[in-house]
Amino acid sequence: MKARTLANKLIFYVAIVAVWQLVFSLHVAPEQVIPSPYSVGAALGHGISSGSLLFGIGTSMWRLGAGLAIAIAAGMVLGIFIARFEFVNQVAGSFLLGLQSIPSVAWVPVAFLWFGKTDGGVIFVTVIGALFAVAMNTHSGIKNVPASLIDAGRNMGASGIQLVTNVIIPASFPHLISGFKQGWAYAWRGVISAEVIFAVLGLGSLMNIGTKSSDISQVISILIVIMFIGIAVDGLVFKRLERAVRIRWGPTS
């Protein structure tokens, strides 16, 4: 990143905090509704020094990682399957689309009844939230692979699984990435929703504790952490994957 962009970003964040401080100082709402930046900072500091925040981040990230890994693996298999057998798509396509449109949080009651308030329950919500987005994008990615590339692969002796792994999957990589990106966004929402409701450790659970003790600073501090994890994942994972695509396919794709 250019030094200038970095400086502008810094100014932007400082400005947000300044406006926030201004609003707080004007006493437009009581402190239990709009906390000061300082008290949120203190809540963050307390979370870090007590270890609860890092433990919460670790727990949530572990669940996210496990859930997303399962969703990506199963979603790709499902996507390849419906792309390979067009009649499956014709028969079950709108059903899958319907499943994809269900918000992750709506699966929480189901997860509770099936798995109880456990890691398994949270991971279930994560998987089910991301699975169909990955599957649908895998499907459309495969459908968009130019027939000539598949012909070229077959022509040079690739068939069956070799054709899938050496031609079809790499050729649909740009689509797969948008599937993973969507999947991650749904998965992250799923993890936090389930944790808030189940209150079984993790960042969502820390928010839940904040709510129960009417500690708005705690709630907002966790919200900020969740947001920055989102920014970090996008920067560390997806920006890199998208760059890898640009390097290969060229800047226009």
Place this chain on the structure above:
Amino acid sequence: MTKLQAKNIVKRFDHNGTSVVALDGINLNVEEGDFVCLVGPSGCGKSTFLNIIAGLEKPDSGEILLNGKEISTPGPDRTMVFQEGALFPWLKVIDNVEFGLKIAGIPKGERRQISERYLDMMQLTKFSQSYIYQLSTGMKQRVAIARALALDPEILLMDEPFAALDSQTRDLLLVELQLIWERTRKTIIFVTHNIAESVVLGNRVAIFKHRPSKIKKEILIDYRRPRLAEDENLLKYQHEIIQELKSEVIEQKKTGD
């Protein structure tokens, strides 16, 4: 020795519910080391015929024999240079050239040696680490040729590989392809709608008749190589083909295609 034999190849297509005969009994013999051009109006089925030889499409009847043995599936013994290259954008030039060798399970070191040899032959060594989008159309077709040759096929199939090139690049590649053919002694079947191109390249030009598609006539071009596109001595062959195709084009207009 006969390298490839096409016996009575018939192919039908379903077009809006009616069956259209795309190939109506094509017979072709190609000798080892021959350079055969298939020329004809667009839509005459010459590319379909090439795809059938490659095993990418199945004929409704008839058979293809390679070295006397019937073939029906695709295979690296008949590599194709596709019209738009059909190169893999996620692989560097050198990895594109190595693709078929990798599929065949040839070890890395050996693969690299072979691909470097063909990159050198196609004057691509400088570009071995480039990605496909960075190449000009002409460069892409060079890569496609290197990739097809790297598998040391029994027969090289070329489907209008120079159709998208500007004329200077095409003229250059027409000469280069002849030199490569003389050097490698590969059997080549080259599909084109460009008559000038067919007489520059082919030892033999098979003229396709339109719907139902058949080979109308074959002409031998017995002339020294390398031939240049602007060589006036080739004009009489061009005229001969044009005369044959003229009736085809008129026929095509009548049927409204």
